[in-house]
Amino acid sequence: MSRLVPWKHQLEAEKAVTDAYRRGLLAALMVMATGLGKNLTSALAYRRFRRSMQHMHGRSRILFLAHQSDLLDQAQETFKEMFKTTMTYGSFNGVAKEPRETAVFATFQSMDHALFGRQRGKRRTFSRRSFDYIVVDESHHSHAHTYRRVIRYFKPQFMLGMTATPDRTDLLDIREIYGEEVYSLPLEEGLAKGLLTPVDYRLVTDGLHDLSILNTPIGKLSVKRLNKTLFIPRRDKEIARIITRHIQRVSNPRTMVFCPSIRYCDRLVGKLPNAVAIHSQLPDREQTERLKEFRAGDYDTVLTVDKFNEGIDIPDANIIVFLRSTAARIIFLQQLGRGLRKIRGKKRVLVLDFAGNCQRLQMINKLWTDVGNIKRPGSGRTKDPAVSVDIGTVMFSQTAQKILRVLDQIKIGYTKELLIAQLRRLKRQLGRIPMQADINEASKRGECGSTSALNRVFGSLAEAQRAAGMKPFYADTTPEALLDQLKQLQHTLGRVPKKEDIEAASARGECASATSFTKPFGSLALALQAAGMTPTRRSQSFGGKPKKADLVAQLQRLREKVGRVPTGRDINAASKRGEIVNSDWIRKAFGSVMGAHRAAGMTPYITRNISPALMVGQLRSLKRRLGRVPTVDDINEASKRRECVSYSSLIKKFESFSGALRAAGLKPYLLPTTRKALLEQLRQLQQKLGRIPTSDDVRAASKRRECASPTPFLAEFGSLTEAKRAAGMKLFFADTSPDAILVQLKRLRRKLGHVPITKELRDACKRGECAHPSTIVKIFGTLKAACRKAGMEIQGRPDRSPQALIAQFKRLGRKLGRVPTFDDVNDASKRNETASTSVFRKNFGSMHDLQHAAGMTPIRRKPSLKGSIKLKRRKKN
Incomplete structure (x- = not known):
């Protein structure tokens, strides 16, 4: 049929593909470096398949899939040269739709739209068995969602995947789709064999x-x-x-x-x-x-x-x-x-x-x-x-x-000699054999290799210590010795040791590891019980349900330790250390943490209804402690420690942070706002960020006192954009010609996987990827018109009748395989699959009632401990 003369490696590849089909395989993977003729090899393999089909069943059809029209044009030229007029050839892409030809060369995007983007009631252009033979070029893309569902849809007699690079960067394996390679000739081998240009x-x-x-x-x-x-x-x-x-x-x-x-x-x-x-x-x-x-x-x-x-x-x-x-x-x-x-x-x-x-x-x-x-x-x-x-x-x-x-x-890392020298130097510094914790600390300071480096080079820390002439620490792991170690550790800590304590002591060489207790006793908890201790597990930490007197004593001890009235965060941190019960138990016993404070004779720290005079006193006290005028970050940190009200509370009382500082007799730190100073601040911020700063960057820098707020820039230059231009920054603006906007919309759709909405367009505009929505409306009239012009299918507004809403909700449930939640409906609404959550609530009152109306079992969230307490009080009243 053709005068094309194949190379030896192409004939070998064609034979391997044909043998795979004859063995009954439904798919095969051919790996061949760029420039070695994958298209001609696929044409040769299909010629052999076509001859067998003509002998048995008559005419056969082939589909050639790729993600770029340029690839399809090249493949079509090869097939035309091979088969001449014995076949008809058609393209199926964004420009041409020729689905009835013997050989169809289609882009994945157009095929996906034809199969899954059709309107309801409209027949699909292709049936599952429209093609006997399918070739997938650049098949390493096959794991992409739209590509894979196209591949799964068709049921050909044989499918050939072709690629030069089968191993993907995301570690997904295309061999799950096509099987192992039936033929492989990578670029390195092609160069070595002289099949490619030197x-x-x-x-x-x-x-x-x-x-x-x-x-x-x-x-x-x-x-x-x-x-x-x-x-x-x-x-x-x-x-x-x-x-x-x-x-x-x-x-x-x-x-x-x-x-x-x-x-x-x-x-x-x-x-x-x-x-x-x-x-x-x-x-x-x-x-x-x-x-x-x-x-x-x-x-x-x-x-x-x-x-x-x-x-x-x-x-x-x-x-x-x-x-x-x-x-x-x-x-x-x-x-x-x-x-x-x-x-x-x-x-x-x-x-x-x-x-x-x-x-x-x-x-x-x-x-x-x-x-x-x-x-x-x-x-x-x-x-x-x-x-x-x-x-x-x-x-x-x-x-x-x-x-x-x-x-x-x-790559190899540390040598044995270097690690041994570092271990010996660390031993001289400590005056003892360094343990795991010592080595890790020294590693952070750059004085020694990490324990992982020691394990990699020597096999274990003990072997490294032995190589450095040190006697490794081995804990006695007999049951009696392990119990003695636990009791000694309890005496040192003044409380029941936890797993973290045991691991830390083991790293210091004071105790066996936590796993050593599991072998003879079954678990660490059983080992603690055998030593006469109660395991530190929330309610078990203090012998079952704690008494109020015990809770008060624990709170008072915690106050002495932290030096102030303990907050809920302090209590939870102490609970993890086994020093006090969790704050949930305190709330259950006293109704609230404040109630526990009062029972323990402490004055709770209340941020509500604080007088301006007290706020001023807090600011002055904070200034004396810091030795300078406090910043916004200082206020926020002090607020977490309960030393000062929050930044937002100051704004409510004094209208601005500067006003609060002036009320406290402190001089606010104000950056110069001259034209020259503002431009210099912008340039310094750009140098620090490594890019052109946005308005959010300027606001954040303003809070750190590195730059003025956006307001002085607006007053001096008219806009922040003009200020950037005056500072010599090259601003990127998306092209606003009609053709360029259509290209931007298509690219944004490919990136998002759906038709972009107004908010997504605004975000893309800020990144310089697309024109602003208002610009698009000026040119095309509406955003929908622009999307339609770009070849995107815009679905109409969903029906909002109760029956239609229930149908939408059920359809979403079938898609998810469970009862949809508020967030599921919200996400589906953004994809234009359902009405918004507000529409559902307007018609049904709540998501709970909607789930009932759709015949689904409502999802009941397990109430929190605080919620359970409120519910019990409500029932009592």
């Missing part, structure tokens, strides 16, 4: 800074610190100069540049010769046109972010530039594979990698090592690996090797 990999890291850090002792060095010190971002002009210099050395250069962000992409494109940018913020039509122009040779260089990660084929690309140092190996291999397809006349691919971190160096080193270790068929180790890392100068070669050695040492 790579000349150049690491552009001649701008490394402060190499002296490599001499830092390993115990005090981390990868994060290395990245921060060594790799300083370059300026755009310098990057453009280096790229241009290499381009000029290549005859007929065809360059792909991967940028870290869309903003960076747009900024750099003007600094490179004959370059064009392609990214997701451009309209789909514009992206397609620019890609065609690049392929046609109108441009020599294309800049992108992640547009070319998957499937887009640029066979004649001979220069790849990495400006983003992604830590994800999957994305790195996808981007590298873009230019590795073999074509006539292309001898080598030049890769310029502006390595931005240590992880990138390790990633490239591993790739080079893996390719070198792969054996050619019928020979030994590869003598001339297809990857040659050309680092340019001898200085960089030595530096790169030293960085990699340091990274290996950091």
Whole structure:
């Protein structure tokens, strides 16, 4: 049928897929690196399947699924060249709908909408058995919700999943869908076997800074610190100069540049010769046109972010530039594979990698090592690996090797000699053998490796102590010795020890571990009982139901310890330490914590109806204690300690925090509000945050006294936006042209998974991802009209009759598999699946009555202890 001549590896892959079908498998997974011809292999496999179907049943149909129209166009070209006019070909995407052809090439998004987004009563375009054979390209996306339900819907005779990178970054396994690989040829093997274009990999890291850090002792060095010190971002002009210099050395250069962000992409494109940018913020039509122009040779260089990660084929690309140092190996291999397809006349691919971190160096080193270790068929180790890392100068070669050695040492961690020296030094400081708690504290100070490091290197802490010439502590674990240890610990603590106390004592070498008590006694509680103690468990902590006299005594002891009237928080903290019962028991005995305070002869701290004079006294007292004028944060902290009223109470009494300070005779700390001072405050805040500050950032900084509040900015500049512009900050505003707004809406819908509502549009506008809702209304009339123009289906307002509301509630219950709660209805209302909770309450009175009306058993929440007490009092009255 076709003059296409397959490679040997494609015939091997086609045979493996065909054998899987013949063995009765319903699906198979084929892993093949980018540039090795997955589309042609799938066409070969389908040709074999089609012949068997024609022999048995007659005509067969195939569905080719992918998440981008560009991938489908390439696949359709391959199938047309293979099968010519023996098949009919149709596209099913956002532009064309041709569902009746023999071969249908569909995007997941359009197929999902056709199958699950249809109106009620309307027949589905495709039945479950519309296709005999389905190919899923870039199948590592199959775990996405919309993709997986499309795959589960169809029941073909065979399904083939194709991908270059089967292992996902989120650890979900696509082998659960397609089974294990029937054929695998990864990029490393393709390079080693000469199936891909050889790579000349150049690491552009001649701008490394402060190499002296490599001499830092390993115990005090981390990868994060290395990245921060060594790799300083370059300026755009310098990057453009280096790229241009290499381009000029290549005859007929065809360059792909991967940028870290869309903003960076747009900024750099003007600094490179004959370059064009392609990214997701451009309209789909514009992206397609620019890609065609690049392929046609109108441009020599294309800049992108992640547009070319998957499937887009640029066979004649001979220069790849990495400006983003992604830590994800999957994305790195996808981007590298873009230019590795073999074509006539292309001898080598030049890769310029502006390595931005240590992880990138390790990633490239591993790739080079893996390719070198792969054996050619019928020979030994590869003598001339297809990857040659050309680092340019001898200085960089030595530096790169030293960085990699340091990274290996950091990965391994501490050596035995270093850990032994640290343990001995710690022993001299303490005057005794260091225990687990000592080592962990020293580790936090950077003086010693952690216990986990000791366990990893020596196997256990005891072995580490023995290696350092120390005699490890071994507690006697006979039942009699364990009981003696418990009694000794009780005497030391002055109370019944808990599990935390035993573990802490064990770490100090004073007692066996908590698990040691479980073996002879069955549990720690039984061990405590055997030692004549009552386990410290809430009601059991103090011998069953506590008496009021005991509670009063406990409260008085707690007051002496904390130095003030104990709050509910103090009581609960003491309860966890086994010093007092929980505050719930106190409320049960006295009605409230305040009632317990009065019974214990204490004056409860009441924040209600406090006079302004007392508030002023508290502020002055706080100022004397701090030695300065208190801030808002000081007030909030003091309020938690019951030393002062809350910030909100001060505002209610004095109208402002400054007014409260003036009433107390204190001078409020006021930042200068001149134009120059305000601009300087904004710049300092931007430098601290590392981004342009928002109005919320300014308010938060104002409370910390780092910046004036938004009000002075409004008075001086008219708006905070104008103030930012005057401070020299480059503000990002979404494009407000009609086409750009439609693109923004589509992108936001993909991100959210549903049609965006007004609040979500406002939030996206603040992030610079979308125009403001009011702008959209001005252009399109209404938000609904804009959404419809963007191809989104807007459901009408749900029916609000009682019968319809009950039907909606039941439908939601079936979907959830349980009785819906208030929050469930609220969430469903946002998705436009039900009416709002207020509508339900208006018709039925309460959620409880609604659940009754729908024939469901109402959910009864178990009342809290406080609620139970109130309920009992109500019954008594």
